[in-house]
């Protein structure tokens with residue numbers, strides 16, 4: 001076998017592998033392709049940098065890299081992207097803790113107490129009871145040197161966020177212990193009926209503003225209470241849920257489509273208690289059929305009762321045809337009792353599986369899940385924070401992604417760990433579970449999956465998909481526009497900072513004429529006034545603002561490239577691109593900047609798109625053809641010698657390309673009013 005045969009075989013092998021990756025069968029429109037390139041460019045900058053430095057955010061505990069993720073361009077992209085639905089989140093950690101502290105803990109009548117076991121309690125009372133030594137939060141806050149100090153301490157006590165997770169949470173029990181304290185502190189605080197209304201409204205707002213259309217949240221159904229301590233019944237509690245959701249949808253009819261509730265009491269129970277939960281379930285699904293989606297069991301799985309021990313009540317649910325969404329396989333204990341929850345969840349006909357972290361260790365269960373089209377709800381940040389996996393590249397869902405298994409991505413308990421909405425989990429999934437090659441198709445598929453696997457009826461699903469698609473289309477076109485606009489300003493400032501000179505090439509030997517532009521761009525080109533062998537270069541310093549008109553801006557087909565069209569003083573455009581026409585496969589990181597080249601004219605379509613560039617002396621930083629200065633490099637020459645060599649090289653290169661026809665369009669002092677000569681005629685580009 002020769003090398004090319006081998007390579008052919010390899011290509012076809014890799015192609016086969018690629019087509020099964022989650023989302024690869026999505027067909028992208030031209031605009032989506034362009035956006036994909038923008039996305040991949042940002043992604044590859046991040047990936048390549050991490051590949052060199054080993055500073056890869058998904059490999060680090062989320063609690064320590066939240067602000068780094070916020071600074072990521074990929075994350076910002078994902079935040080704006082319509083993500084569909086959040087299908088796996090828990091009631092008491094839906095909303096950012098920052099809001100809870102800044103808003104709810106400033107409400108009057110809120111008391112706090114720290115128990116002898118050092119557990120923080122927060123509760124609203126008109127008259128505090130005697131179960132603890134309560135103090136008014138407002139008074140305690142006032143006793144601090146500053147409100148910020150108090151609020152920070154409160155945040156530190158409640159949230160799981162820490163700079164030293166490995167020390168603070170050495171194992172899964174330690175982190176779940178801290179997690180339980182979070183639930184204890186927040187539950188009484190937010191179950192005060194007016195506080196819950198504000199909290200749930202805010203939760204939906206955080207998801208909507210994170211570009212999520214719909215939410216399914218799980219809850220243990222803790223009873224709401226009034227200030228005088230009166231507890232609401234389950235029906236009254238659920239009515240408050242329903243009213244708040246309806247109010248939210250009413251207030252945001254175009255951007256939010258609703259919320260359903262999965263009743264999910266604790267799994268650390270016996271059959272009698274669970275039978276009580278099942279009764280409640282059957283009752284509430286009858287009374288709130290639109291809102292209540294089904295049943296689940298929650299809590300630290302390894303500590304809970306395995307599903308197999310709870311069969312009698314669970315089969316009652318199956319008999320009553322109640323959809324179930326069991327948390328199952330949220331464990332690293334392969335072969336132990338809780339690990340088999342996965343099998344039971346599937347045999348009990350789960351609609352979706354919560355986490356399903358252990359699924360890859362159960363090939364038969366995986367097969368069954370595929371047969372039943374049962375997705376798993378992957379919550380990457382949760383799995384990392386709760387100590388199942390430290391480096392998210394090693395998350396088992398990476399295997400599932402590689403073979404296109406149906407997953408949805410969700411955020412579990414964003415409020416508990418300084419996250420918000422869905423974007424952080426999408427980011428981790430995109431960077432770590434999908435690997436370097438996951439692109440817009442992957443993200444699009446995740447969004448589509450979230451709607452496909454939601455529990456809404458088919459009609460609503462169709463409407464939701466349509467709404468999502470509209471938002472998606474808007475996102476795509478806005479991203480293209482925004483990218484282009486940003487690119488102009490970036491480009492302008494880049495050029496303003498780095499352009500040293502603009503050279504106007506006058507008469508060339510042999511009567512060839514041309515206009516050239518020499519920009520420093522840190523590429524070692526340093527053209528000065530000179531005359532050599534008929535190759536005349538006139539150099540004038542021209543700051544970028546003298547580029548007079550920007551008539552069109554476009555992302556090139558390779559996406560990366562933006563052309564700032566229009567006319568500069570020499571009748572040229574400022575050009576940055578990968579390649580036009582695309583002559584080679586460009587990796588997204590390919591960032592050729594054309595400098596010192598002759599671009600006479602750009603050709604635009606009737607709708608203003610840049611079709612191509614005419615009379616272009618093409619040369620790029622990475623082409624063999626490059627005439628634009630090869631950058632530093634070089635061996636022992638002095639700077640002057642290097643400059644001379646460089647000039648010689650450029651000149652030769654330029655001369656070799658004289659078969660491209662050029663027209664002098666300007667000479668003399670740059671400046672809009674000093675353009676001399678005619679702009680070249682437009683030649684249609686086929």
Ligand SMILES: O=c1[nH]cnc2c1ncn2[C@@H]1O[C@H](CO)[C@@H](O)[C@H]1O
Pocket residue numbers: 090091092183218219220298299300301327330382412413
């Ligand atoms: O990742 C998880 N696995 C299992 N249970 C969870 C997880 N996150 C939160 N809860 C449980 O949900 C309840 C609030 O609705 C909490 O009691 C918590 O234990």
